[in-house]
Amino acid sequence: MIDQEKLDRFNIPQYMPSPAEVEAEVHTQGSFAIDRLEVSKVSWDVSNGELSGSDEGHMKNAAGYNIANNIRVVAEPLLVSHFGAGGEEVIDEVFRRYAAIVSERMANEKTEFVNVIASLTKKAVSPQAHV
Structure with a gap:
């Protein structure tokens, strides 16, 4: 459907760090103190598994379609x-x-968006640090 060379050159790098990696990076950089570090998980399945039978299949297909459209807006x-x-x-x-891939994944596993949320405070710069 598309040129193989263009496909081979296409890349959207994405990396999702763990909370420990975020904490280590902030510590290594040294300019900020972590006030709070939290992880929130949001299920892709809006029904939270509370439906069964054909209702569940329909909801997962609809959710797969909605998630694909949300990604489409950006991509x-x-x-x-x-x-x-x-x-x-x-x-x-x-x-x-x-959308079909997402629906299939949702039918076979628990799918979630995972967000790492950090509240940081800039550390005061000591005058001796510039000597």
């Missing part, structure tokens, strides 16, 4: 910029497939 401009305009049917197919 589509990047994809069009890299792969070129005029490929609306290609973009539609990519996100149709992505």
